[in-house]
Amino acid sequence: MATKTYAGINVDVTDEGYLTNPAQWTKEIAHEIAREEGINLTEKHIQVLEYLRDQYLKGTTLTIRGVGKSGITDIKGLYELFPGGPLKKSSRIAGIPKPTSCV
Amino acid sequence: MAEKIDHPVKKVAIIIAKGSLEDVYAGLIMANGAVMEGIECKLFFTFFGLDAITKKRQNKLKTATVGNPAMRMPGGLPFPTLLGILPGVEAGVSAMMKQQMLALDVPPVDEFLDIIVAGEGEIYACKMAFEMFKLKREDLSDHVIDVITVGKFYELAAGEGSHIIFT
Numbered sequence: 001m002a003t004k005t006y007a008g009i010n011v012d013v014t015d016e017g018y019l020t021n022p023a024q025w026t027k028e029i030a031h032e033i034a035r036e037e038g039i040n041l042t043e044k045h046i047q048v049l050e051y052l053r054d055q056y057l058k059g060t061t062l063t064i065r066g067v068g069k070s071g072i073t074d075i076k077g078l079y080e081l082f083p084g085g086p087l088k089k090s091s092r093i094a095g096i097p098k099p100t101s102c103v
Numbered sequence: 104m105a106e107k108i109d110h111p112v113k114k115v116a117i118i119i120a121k122g123s124l125e126d127v128y129a130g131l132i133m134a135n136g137a138v139m140e141g142i143e144c145k146l147f148f149t150f151f152g153l154d155a156i157t158k159k160r161q162n163k164l165k166t167a168t169v170g171n172p173a174m175r176m177p178g179g180l181p182f183p184t185l186l187g188i189l190p191g192v193e194a195g196v197s198a199m200m201k202q203q204m205l206a207l208d209v210p211p212v213d214e215f216l217d218i219i220v221a222g223e224g225e226i227y228a229c230k231m232a233f234e235m236f237k238l239k240r241e242d243l244s245d246h247v248i249d250v251i252t253v254g255k256f257y258e259l260a261a262g263e264g265s266h267i268i269f270t
Binding site for chain 2: 061063064065066068074075076078079083084085086087088101102103
């Protein structure tokens with residue numbers, strides 16, 4: 001566990017950089033975490049992040065298939081938005097825990 | 104720890120040689136997991152594993168209810184082999200397995216291939232088994248890039264940090 005400063009706010013993160021308290025998340029923080037991942041957030045990215053947060057807070061186990069059926073983007077699109085880690089990177093940027101599903 | 108960072112898995116070549124439901128899914132889940140981690144992935148289907156990329160068969164895979172000592176009844180009691188031979192039992196058990204996997208968001212085989220390909224996983228068929236089963240190119244899923252020899256497979260699998268997985 002560590003503390004990091006994003007957008008002037010101190011947040012608690014895991015060793016892998018996932019926020020431990022999703023309530024600390026803001027869009028400004030998301031933009032900065034995304035930059036660390038080499039991603040420039042667009043409106044589409046934000047829609048995915050909001051969907052993920054919404055699902056997470058409802059207690060749903062996140063899967064790539066679930067996002068593909070969200071109506072926001074298909075799976076290919078999700079890979080294009082978050083290259084090399086469609087669910088892991090998006091979860092990290094969305095300020096929610098590292099995904100625990102194998103799919 | 105340094106060892107792990109220095110030698111990450113960069114690529115996997117997964118061989119699926121069996122056609123039962125669980126054997127195919129094990130390989131597909133490994134493949135999808137790889138592309139989701141940003142690991143390059145090649146899938147090579149051979150022998151009965153070809154059923155998974157044969158359009159007519161891919162969504163009708165079964166799990167064996169005979170000769171499967173790990174099979175259990177829903178309550179956890181051992182599954183009698185003699186029950187497994189009855190007509191419809193294998194189909195019923197297989198349907199139940201599929202249903203339970205779908206509940207975990209593990210899709211039917213054709214859709215699973217769509218997902219793996221969306222992540223840039225590549226799908227190949229084994230030339231020898233393809234010929235042995237007298238298949239035609241149009242019998243295979245449109246996701247199959249090519250029907251290839253073992254030699255070609257090893258060529259595709261080459262590279263630093265690359266691993267071959269036989270399921």
